[in-house]
Amino acid sequence: MAKKHVVIGYIGSQLDGGLGAGRWEKWRPTISLVAQPDVVVHRLELFHAPQHLSLARLLSEDIAKLSPETEVRLIPMPLDDPWDFGEVYATLYDWVRGYRFDTTREEYWAHITTGTHVAQICLFLMVEARFIPGVLLQTSPPRKQREGEMGSMTLIDLDLSRYDRIAQRFQAExxxxxxxxxxxxxxxxxxxxxxxxxxxxxxxxxxxxxxxxxxxxxxxxxxxxxxxxxxxxxxxxxxxxxxxxxxxxxxxxxxxxxxxxxxxxxxxxxxxxxxxxxxxxxxxxxxxxxxxxxxxxxxxxxxxxxxxxxxxxxxxxxxxxxxxxxxxxxxxxxxxxxxxxxxxxxxxxxxxxxxxLPGLRDRPEDLEPHVDHLVQQIGRESGRAVRFNAEAKARYLGFAQSPQAPWSGNFRDLSASVTRLVTLAEGGRIGLPLVEAEIQRLEWLWEREGGVARGSTESAGEALLAALFDADRLTAMDLFDRLQLSAVLGVCASSSSLSEAGRQLFQASRQARSVVNDADRLRKYLLKFGLSWDRIVAAR
The missing domain is CATH 3.40.50.300 (P-loop containing nucleotide triphosphate hydrolases)
Known part of the structure; x- marks a missing residue:
């Protein structure tokens, strides 16, 4: 069964006005609604100010002559100031919240051609927020006024999900x-x-x-x-x-x-x-x-x-x-x-x-795009085109993503490092000798800052070993296991989480795996020695 059409709107005190017989010769928006040849309006919820009651009754009588099947409900809407947005919205909201909508049997159209601009905006907002579960209705006069012509009407659906081009534009923005x-x-x-x-x-x-x-x-x-x-x-x-x-x-x-x-x-x-x-x-x-x-x-x-x-x-x-x-x-x-x-x-x-915001060492996969961006940016600022050769870039990124590079100054350290490389690049090429010299400079810098360079990593690992195991357990441990565990614990000492430590320890092999769970790999390794992440955190 087809749904009934229900229109909600305001009387147009000017556009819908007229008392004599001449009113039938002019275009009246509310009258045009019920005179559309292919559309039946079954019910009209018509708001009006108390002082416009006579016009509302006349309009209701005219609608009855043109469309006897249309039920007209006149709804007085007293307002101290019809241009006060807050008052108009609150009054309309109260009516809407008390109205019994039946979307299974009825379609609702909010008529926005009549009423003050404030009233039209409030109707728009009610539909947009789905307080009125329907669409907007706009009526327009005929291009040339002739007797019997009632103009046109257009339905506007505010459900933007139906409009792929608009949705794509929003996504692009x-x-x-x-x-x-x-x-x-x-x-x-x-x-x-x-x-x-x-x-x-x-x-x-x-x-x-x-x-x-x-x-x-x-x-x-x-x-x-x-x-x-x-x-x-x-x-x-x-x-x-x-x-x-x-x-x-x-x-x-x-x-x-x-x-x-x-x-x-x-x-x-x-x-x-x-x-x-x-x-x-x-x-x-x-x-x-x-x-x-x-x-x-x-x-x-x-x-x-x-x-x-x-x-x-x-x-x-x-x-x-x-x-x-x-x-x-x-x-x-x-x-x-x-x-x-x-x-x-x-x-x-x-x-x-x-x-x-995560630090740079927590985002090893972002080092390469940042290095590429900085090389281009710094080269552009200096008026030079600078590039890494393949071997030099692989060496630099390998070090940058390793546990030996804590990036304690984060992007400030990285920006300074790339600035030095670009500045010293002869002929616009960053070669392996330049990268090796830069790596030595960074290791020296982080050692002086107390960062996690090779020496400090080893010291931290040995310190954790001593804190976690007694002398007898360490004596019974194979040198191979002790050296490997010490290195792993050194990385754990400088990491804020089990996941971060896992990313550093398995950075190379993780690129070749379809399923990446570095934290689980590290957890299982530590479990072989009876260790947990919580215990390591407490010990360090």
Missing amino acids: QHDAVAFLKSGIATRNARFNQLIEEIERVAMQSRAPMLLAGPTGAGKSFLARRMYELKQSRHQLEGPFVEVNCATLRGDGAASTLFGHKKGSFTGAMADRAGLLRTADGGLLFLDEIGELGLDEQAMLLKAIEEKRFLPVGADREVASDFQLIAGTNRDLRAEVAAGRFRDDLFARINLWTYS
């Missing part, structure tokens, strides 16, 4: 936005790619604070700036990008730098200062290393985030600033809260969207 956040680098790490895809969705749909965690040099500042540029390109932000490393703020100067001060408020305050929060008004404020802020500054920042207002140092009146906050940290703020060094209420406020 999202893909472009994700690529923009990654600077066009074709990263291969699945976890990182999934992370960036979610960050893109949140950045486009929310202005709530965001927290980027991760080690120094993992790209928090870079990602924050790219998010700002993306939001600015979509006209979501008009103000500037303001960045400050909170680790550089000390003492009274911290509050002054962030919140500004009044002239004479303290010694050295020779003039008024706006402060970075006011400078960021309408834009994005990136507070890197937010865990370094003092408790007083944390309290002031919380008020600024929640109320968009704060009190500059030495001021008697608050000032306003509406900015989006992105915070960065290389600390575990949960531990900082537990230790009383970070306010729990501020952490709760900035912890709505928290993302932990």
Whole structure:
């Protein structure tokens, strides 16, 4: 059985108006609905203001003459201000929530030709949100007004999933936005790619604070700036990008730098200062290393985030600033809260969207695309075309992805390394001798920094062996097993998880396997010696 057609709409106080016989010669949108030759409107839910009741009754009588099968329900909708969006939406919403829709027997069309623009927008939103489970209906007058011609009607379905071309366009735009956040680098790490895809969705749909965690040099500042540029390109932000490393703020100067001060408020305050929060008004404020802020500054920042207002140092009146906050940290703020060094209420406020950016050694498969990108970028900036030869690139990547390369400075270390290679490349070619010299430089650098170079890995492995086994057990162990286990434990000592240690230990062979489970391989190896990851973590 065919479904009945139900139209929901407003009386047009002007377009539907007319009292004399001449009204039949003009185009009236609501009348045209019931006069369509191929469509029967079975019921018309017709909203009207109380002062337009006479027009509503006349319209109902006219509809009865043209279409006796159409039931007209006149619905008074009193409004103090028909141009107040909030009032119109709330009134319509209340009616919709109390209406008994029967989608198995009826089709619903929301007529958006009549009513104020505010009313039409509210009807659109009701259909888009599926509060009205139907489609939009638009009526149009005939091109040339002739007696008996009722114009046309068009149905508009807001279910975009039905329109492949539109869906493909949205997907392409999202893909472009994700690529923009990654600077066009074709990263291969699945976890990182999934992370960036979610960050893109949140950045486009929310202005709530965001927290980027991760080690120094993992790209928090870079990602924050790219998010700002993306939001600015979509006209979501008009103000500037303001960045400050909170680790550089000390003492009274911290509050002054962030919140500004009044002239004479303290010694050295020779003039008024706006402060970075006011400078960021309408834009994005990136507070890197937010865990370094003092408790007083944390309290002031919380008020600024929640109320968009704060009190500059030495001021008697608050000032306003509406900015989006992105915070960065290389600390575990949960531990900082537990230790009383970070306010729990501020952490709760900035912890709505928290993302932990993995360090470079946790993304070994991304080293090659990043190296290729840096070689091109740095070469372009220097006006030179530079390339690796095949042997040199294989040697460099082999070292870069090995346990001997901790990348303690993350992308800062990698950028500096590639910069040296590009700068020293003779004839635009990076050869094996240059790579060998660079590897020695990096090993020296990480040894001085206390990183996980060969010597420190061996020392860490031996230390863990001594902590995990007594002297008798070590004496009974074959030298082969002891040396191998020591090397494995050395990698475990520098890894944040069982999976990370497994990736480093099985990096070469994992490329040839269809099913990759490095953590399980390492777990089974350790189990042969009665070891578990939890026990190793406790011992180290």
